[in-house]
Amino acid sequence: MGRITRNFAVTRVSVGADGRYFTDTRADTVAVEEPLELKVNNTTLTTTMRTPGDDIELIHGFLHGEGLISSRVDVAEARYCAGTDEQGQNTYNLLEVDLAEGVKAPGPEFIRSVTTTSACGVCGSTSIEQIMDKQAHPIEPVELDPQVVISLPEKLREGQKAFKRTGGIHAAGAFTLDGEPVVIREDIGRHNAADKVIGALLLQDRLPARDLILVMSSRASFELVQKAAMAGFPALVAVSAASSLAVELAREAGMALTGFTRGERFNLYSGALKPVKQLSESACPPAHLDV
Template structure:
């Protein structure tokens, strides 16, 4: 059985057309649904957070989350990452939903500030954080600004969509992608949580020795929220391009951090909330 999607019997309901005009039509069939399961991330046995995610690339997700939270700054700050034997369902089989990280002495100590006491949902990346001001202080002071090519920006959603294999199956999963300044995909990850997808991309780049991402653009299939701009800024991305809207705090943070921020991006238009055009 696939770990990232499952089949359910669903009833499709449609309004009839032509000879069936005015009728409500139903059709029961199998449909593919994206898996959502919890991942508990621990450091040395201490639970840091539990996030609702789509299984897969969990090591990248954990590295990206730790990096965005400011606990680690290099891949060498993590010595081991392993699934715990206690991560089991009632049937006693390992579901790979508990990941324990061993941090090197070079990493920041795990203090109460880093512990999320409430679960992180698939919709929110800052749930449980004590205050927004604490996150603002984690963002590096200097990001090298870039001027955006409008044609490139408008092409990025389609380029991201071309890599979204799971979305084509389920229609219910977000994507994040790191693209070079010519629009070539470097890494694309999918997850039911937009912030998890971003963490997976950032974690991949960290493990590959490609952070800070000063010569890349982070592209999101979702809206541009504060936590996504914060994660992008922490990773050194000079620009974030989103398919949907930007929040007010996302715009303020992007402008303060010197990032370019585009939203409502389509093949023929976008809104530029921060940054400059070529």
Template sequence: MGRVTVRRPVISFSPRGERRKIDALAAEEPLELRVDGRALAVTMRTPGQDVELAHGFLLSEGVITDLEDISTARFCEGTGPDGENTYNVLDLALAPGVPPPDVGVERNFYTTSSCGVCGKAALDAVRLKTSFSPAGDPCRVGVDVLTTLPDVLRTQQKVFASTGGLHAAGLFTSSGEPLVVREDVGRHNAVDKVLGWALMNGRIPLRDHVLMVSGRASFELVQKAAMAGIPVLSAVSAPSSLAVELAEEQGMTLIGFLRGDSLNVYTGAERVEAP
């Protein structure tokens, strides 16, 4: 499989002077996702958990709703500069009876490591109907639990510790138990890997769970969480206005600026219990 980190020589300048050293960088490589042999998406990602990423992507885009909707997932030959297989092309076969994704000229599935919905022509095109709406989920989570999540997430970011260059997403129970943490150069990829893990382990819909992300809460992350039925999304940084709007529409609790012992609740405050 592809490398998670790449080592490169650098020249470091500091008050103590100049020195040469080897630095570890987070790997970023393209992954082409195919469905039944047809190219669907190309995303820039950190190699690793690619099958989870693909399952999570198809779930969050409304292509599948169950693990049984995928019959096989296999890597296709992709040749690198030295003739090795790069494992950068993944083909997923839909189960009989599952309709293929409806991809037209209005929808462009190319994604960068910073934006998961680039190329979608209109906001209506990404307000997907979810089979697992979080609205009405009776989940409750305490402020004292929420404030522990960033530190737990950070302690499980193994690649970030050596590179400083990755986003992370973590799935927690409402009592704060960590279930899975995934890292990637793309925040949306990290979330897709978490959702793919949940799908492949029979946990969809994710009732009574909290999704914690290391960066900001964007529209796309709220969308992905809603498609998996997640009632609470929390982020260490700010949400966007559209993220708040969509969270409110979907009946989701959205939390931002979760740092230290403080946080902001933007929607769904009824799920957050004061100490």
């Protein structure tokens, strides 16, 4: 299996207020980005740029997000094939998938002639109507607990082992409605990280994810909301901003969506919150202040 990080010699530059600068050369750890070619029923479907690791989960999540499979039994076999480097070592950058008998093979409309970058998700789906038509798991709306929401980014960060070493890799995580981690995955591409989480849940027969929250270390794009909706997540929590189309899709799908979830604050773009807890009769009343 390929490495997820590599070390490079870098020169760190510190610039002073007077314009003078100082340099220091040392080793730095960066996240690996390599292509993964996906073949389905002997036909190349796409090539995506990803961080090696959890590739089987990645392709299951990807195929689920495309609406090509709905459960793990839809895949008869997934295997690495011969893809070698200059030294003749397997690069693990080619995966072949055989769909189960009776599962419809992807048509020409699914085949992408260009490489999917680590910043791109399911770019072929461009309308909310298309997503709603393909959605296999209708979302059951939930009320979010604000205390749980603000705790999720830090809990996600605690599971980001590669981020601690590189500072340059995205993460996605599935958490219970009470904030307990179920699956956390990392990747150079935020969409790949989401696919790895969804693929892991699919392989565990945990889709639809009606009792889970998808948490992203990135912004909430249309493609990420699409993947969450297809998997049946009732909520998506993002550390950064949400796009306009992401908000529209979340509202149409009945999904709770938060953005800028940092510290003690977040923006609620879609969905509802749990009612504020009321003081019990035995609780001390608020003090009266004479002004």
